[in-house]
Amino acid sequence: MSSSLDSGFGHSPGWKRLLLTGTLLASCTCSASSELPSSASLNFLTEGAVAHLPVPSNIDGVLAASWFRGHEAQPEAMIFSPEGLPGPGHTGRETLDTQGSLVISNVTAQDSGSYTAVLETSRGRRSKTEQIRVNASSDLVLLLTFPSHIQGVIQSDLNYSVIMTCLSAISLKPILYWTFNGKPCETGEYLIIRKLSWKDLGTYACVAKNSQGEYSSDPVTILLPQVNVDPTKAEPIMPDAVLPVSGGSAIALIVSGMAGVVILTGGMGFTILQSQRRRIQI
Structure with a gap:
């Protein structure tokens, strides 16, 4: 069953079908359903806790479950429809588990009260009411x-x-x-x-x-303490020192290199010629 909340459901055709479903469900609850005994114990919770209101496990053949805020299945108080869609009583903190049970997270004192589940079973419609009481936090x-x-x-x-x-x-x-x-x-x-x-x-x-x-x-x-492991930092790799040269600078560098080669070659030739002249004179 889906438990996602559509932020615009209040003005959509799906919302109208949901309200109609709730109205029909509420109108026939009294005549076609039998109420199961409520839990004898009141669920005491503290603010911030999670409330779990289960679907009765002793009922076989549960086909669908809808939830309402209060002791009666009123359409305007519907939290979830039989299709698992959120209703006007949904606050954004309610979800359904895989069994159709109602789960309310981060409860507050305003969540105290009765919650009614209407069950569609193979033997007809049944209803059950659960109660929770949330103790408000206090500086006292x-x-x-x-x-x-x-x-x-x-x-x-x-x-x-x-x-x-x-x-x-x-x-x-x-x-x-x-x-x-x-x-x-x-x-x-x-x-x-x-x-x-x-x-x-x-x-x-x-x-x-x-x-x-x-x-x-x-x-x-x-x-338990959380172990914080610092990620291993890779040693930085220094790039090779390359002097980027382009345009006129590149041409000037090439000309200078060629001139250096010519001078070096001329010097070597002059040295060799001088050596030969000395040998001839001798």
Whole structure:
């Protein structure tokens, strides 16, 4: 299924067909579809994480999947049509995987809420609603790390220790917990990784929760160091010193060379003649 976004779809005939498809789909959803049970658990994410809303794996014969923002399949809230085309609810951060599941990258607090999938199956139309909640980043929660992070990135070799500390300036004492790649993993003020392994590489954030709400720190990502190899610089090859000569300079140089040859030949001849005269006199 294609997930590319056409920047001009809002005024094209294809957009009209898409809206018509959504209208027909929404109008017959109530009478011809059965709603599957929603997920019991709410997906808690932190800003900047990736949300993955899967198509139910226990349904056989899924022919197509369309996604909508909200608890109902409204045409104006369509994110993807059954043909995999983006709709008016598409923000440019949504894609479909090979199974038809919805993937939202770089989520923000505004992405919190319900998402409805309408599935075309061999046994009819089914629908399912998923919910996500994105905790907004806040200056009230600060994440300190050792080694220090640079622009939200820690570079560390495997088997080394990484220590993260969560500081909160919230007035009412909150409960602190940690998320790893958007999912809760630990609780407490400190998160200590004693020996870094491959499974520990990823994005972490600290969340402070009290009766007034939840506040998240800026995320920090742990990566392996990048090896920078400077390219081998080739030694410069000095060209042979050649004096370019053309035109009148070339003619003058040739004449001078010929004159030099004549003078040299004349001198040698004069020397030989003088030698012979001396022999005759003797």
